[in-house]
Amino acid sequence: MRLSPAVRVSRYFMPTMRHDPSEAQIVSHRLMLRAGMIRQESAGIYSWLPLGFRVLKKIEQIVREEQDRIGAHEILMPTIQSADLWKKSGRYDDYGKEMLRIEDRHEREMLYGPTNEEMITSIFGDHAKSYKNVPLMMYHIQWKFRDEIRPRFGIMRGREFLMKDGYSFDLDAESGRKSYNKQFLAYLRTYARMGLKAIPMAADTGPIGGDLSHEFIILAETGESEVFCDKALLEFDLTKTAIDMDDADAVQAMVDKVTGPYAATDEQHDQTAFEAEVPEDRRVTARGIEVGHIFFFGDKYSKPFDAKLTTADGEQVLVQSGSYGVGVSRLLGGIIEASHDESGIIWPESVAPFKVALINLRQGDEGCDGVCEDLYAKFQEAGVEVIYDDRDDRAGVKFSDMDLIGVPWQVIVGPKGVKGGFVELKNRKTGDREELPADAALAKLAE
């Protein structure tokens, strides 16, 4: 989806706040409200304002690209589902009060979907009948609703949230593992592209057993659970390694490499094993935020939905499946928790709402206006997303707002610079500034 390439702050809807709203406790919630990215509509339910929407879409797009890269196909299933589907799997009763149940005008039982295993299994099962139809992966990025007992932390644990959920379909468990592995690596790439260090941790596999369930955790002080891992995992960078996703052995080797070192959430943690496996100086104990969960569940859903495939030998077997979730909206909060300072958000360039903030320090000054308008047009021509602060306001207001919303680069145009033939380029993250001619700044940012 295409986002507008450039906006003027004077014509934008960006209700920034100078003070912290009293209801926000954690950093990401406070900053998202202050930056005018979201607005709470109800407990755990938010409207996405222009700035927040842009970031949400950028994150969504990265998730999408990495799913496409491993050959998963995007679909879109509805938010509202029929209770019948869930009665078939038995989860209509199991899910309890977290499921938002509604009734239509004909008094049919419906629900706002908390996830889509039932639906995708019935879609697949109705149309795929042969071993020739697999392996197959499909995913969608859709709003979900879980009626949390106590929503909190803003977007991090809302009731309505945007989630990518993917599903794999295979003829047997061995092939299923290959699909699982592909998703595993896709997840590492996805998070890395957002500037996050996500650590896969073995998760509870429930009644199915096996080793095919991982939670992806990013480290942040405000994390909901305590996690323990080998420091080696923090130093590993998958994006630096080229790998052929169709080479099952290479993929497995990579997964083994990343799952080798000790890593566990408090639920799975074994202190004795931790101390035995990891030298003291490499033991990391921190708090983590779960931003993804992948799970191979075999025939758990294919059985009730009777989703069977005919093998090459003419036998009927239940399809083997897994599901792969990414909390897309939660990631905004996660990224902010991991990347901010006293002044506000520091977006990694890959998800930043704009790459450049163009700041006119003297709106109405012929020279400043001229340089800014010229740069504004040229950034657009160069395909650089730019937000131009053209408000007739004090410099301090603009500096603060642009720092707050976390745009990676600021191009500052003031009367002194205009006279001297230069603009100032500031890096939001490092705070480094340099003075250089406008053309040079343009060239540097257009790279």
Added chain:
RNA sequence: CGGGGCGUAGCGCAGCCUGGUAGCGCAUCUGCUUUGGGAGCAGAGGGUCGUCUGUUCGAAUCAGACCGCCCCGACCA
């Protein structure tokens, strides 16, 4: 759902105890002066005090019920 707290202008809050014309800071609008890190002066607009019921001559203030929101706990992408 248990425990705690809050609801007064867009945001942050005071007023409530002890009932009597609804206030402050920031933000907004107008004018002048300012102009490289959230300006100064002067003026202006903005409120069914969460809702309902009661007590009272009179309720933001007292009582009851309800609704909403926040925090702690059990639960979760």
